[in-house]
Amino acid sequence: MKRMVVILTSIIFLTACSTNSPSSHTDHSQQHHSTHTDHNQNQSSEQEDHIKVAYSFKEGKAEANKDTVIQIHVQDEKGKPIERFDTTHEKKLHLIVVSKDLHYFNHIHPELKGKGLFEVTTRFPAGGEYKLFSDFVPTGGTATTKSEWVKVEGKPSASVSIQPDQNWTKSVNGKEITLETDRLQAGKETMLTFMIKDDQTKKPITNLEQYLGAVGHVVIITKDTNKYLHVHPMEEKATGPDAKFMTTFPQRGIYKIWAQFQHEGKVITVPFVVNVS
Ligand SMILES: [Cu+2]
Incomplete structure (x- = not known):
């Protein structure tokens, strides 16, 4: 059987530890490392740790139901822009946007503008907090995922509680x-x-x-x-x-x-x- 390609990236988001349930602490040590199914597991995670991703809005803020340009700045540990990215699944960067309750999901593809800056125009459906996950491979590096919460102004939608599906x-x-x-x-x-x-x-x-x-x-x-x-x-x-x-x-x-x-x-x-x- 053809060996599957699985990119399994665990994210640690430090600030979340203070706000989440105690279960988020149970395997804390593991969470510091990304796990990939390739053989360079330790190397990968070290490399990933050296990449910084900062998010911003071009207009300075995001408002619900308005066109918003998300900017993603990818840098190395010294703050130098990372300029080259492998194309994976036809794109240089995959951006996943979810609302806090995971009700809203969007998968979009920011464009590389140069000097480590990606931009994409999107619309958030309501005010509130969203988490952005950038998924990319710097050339010569490994699969990397970096996430951050962002705040969107405007009327929030009612939070939808997340329950396991009975019907699959x-x-x-x-x-x-x-x-x-x-x-x-x-x-x-x-x-x-x-x-x-x-x-x-x-x-x-x-x-x-x-x-x-x-x-x-x-x-x-x-x-x-x-x-x-x-x-x-x-x-x-x-x-x-x-x-x-x-x-x-x-x-x-x-x-x-x-x-x-x-x-x-x-x-x-x-x-x-x-x-x-
Ligand atoms: Cu994608």
Whole structure:
């Protein structure tokens, strides 16, 4: 079997430790290191530690429902801009934006303006706190994820409580997507299988298109937003109806999973909430 490409990046976000539940302290030592499935684990995390990412808004602030330019500054430890990035899944940087309750999710691609600066225009749907995750590979370096909270002005939306799904079949944009897993145990490899059908006819969809160079993309974030996983499919060139992803949930708890597929030119984003024991 073709070995899957899994980029598993754990995030530590220090300020979050003071505000989150005691469970965020249980594996604190581990959280200081990113875990990658390549063989340079220690080297990778050291390198990642030497990269700094700062976020800003071009207009100085962000307001809900207004075009907002997010700026991402990538620097080395001495403050020198990092200028070169590998293209991974067709982009130099993948930006994931989530609201604090993980209800809102957006996956966008800032453009490299030069001198380590990326920019992208987006709209936040409501006021409140959002977490931004930048996912990139500096040329000569390794997969890196850096996150930060940002505040958006405007009327906040009511917080949606995050509960594990009872029903693992969802209808989104005319598709019926079912998630199956072999197990949901922390620290063990888990296969996530998504099966995609036409919502009307229930016919399996066998002509999924490549989305960013693969049959699908999966982003997984813990309920407390402290951990981020970006998982690529086992078979990148698959076309459906199944798309399989292998990952390891680093700890027990509730996770939100967003799977993204493309069919007939449209991207489908389907969320699931699971409880890992
Ligand atoms: Cu992306």
